[in-house]
Amino acid sequence: MSIEAVVFDIGNVLIEWNPERVYDAAIGEARRAELFATVDLHGMNERVDLGENFHGQVAALAEAHPDWTAEIMLWHDRWIEMASPEIPRSGRLLRALKARGVPVFALSNFGVETFEIARAHYPVFAEFDALFVSGHLRMAKPDAPIYERLERDTGVAPERLLFTDDRADNIAAAQARGWQVHHFTGPQGLAGRLVAEGLLSEAEAA
Structure with a gap:
């Protein structure tokens, strides 16, 4: 799908x-x-x-x-x-997806105050279509409720979501709900996955 x-x-x-x-x-x-x-x-x-x-x-x-x-x-x-430095290519991939009209969401364990510090420091935080931040929601990965909240609020079916995270336990929790997943070990691997899914061209993912 x-x-x-x-x-x-x-x-x-x-x-x-x-x-x-x-x-x-x-x-x-x-x-x-x-x-x-x-x-x-x-x-x-x-x-x-x-x-x-x-x-x-x-x-x-x-x-x-x-x-x-x-x-x-x-x-x-x-x-x-x-919480630095930025991983520039990951930000470019996010912006390339937006340019293609693909919605991009954040699902992150982050404090309320620390998220604001980071958001002021990194412009890429403003690029998301929706933010699901643990400190605001008072629920965190890998517990199921925060994944359920994203599903409910975005209205996107689990099997139509592609989630990338560096932690295996967070990935496993999403996969258990039927999400498509990519275990992030670097932006090169994520770029390849986005191309393989037909979400970006090779040039857009460079």
Whole structure:
């Protein structure tokens, strides 16, 4: 069945997401490893992705771990560096789809405040026809309700959606609902899939 719309994850699809890289540069790999083993920064980030306040969550974690306060606050103060750089070819593919009249949706685990920071930094965020952001919806991938919400709000049948994400668990959850999927490992692979589906020509996908 032909694809009617393409759904993009954002982190590690349209922009890189690599907090460890920023911490390694700031405090060294060994101390970063100790920090991440001691303090559940990714767990805190998951709460932000579900709609908790970004500054409040980082500050509370810093207060709970006074030996690591300065390091934890880097998550807040240097967040945009962790969510960078842009993956330019992915953005070009998104714009090429729009130019062909193919609807493009975002389905992303993202905090309310952090999404606004990123949206101000990356013009490609304004290109989507619809946004499904976990922090606003207070539901996240790979749980089924956020996929169901996209289906219901867009009116596109599951089998006519093509979803690309870098995480296998998010892909599996979409596939279980009947979506077409592409496990993103780089823009070259996504470009090939879009050409194979007849959504873009080779020239448009270059």
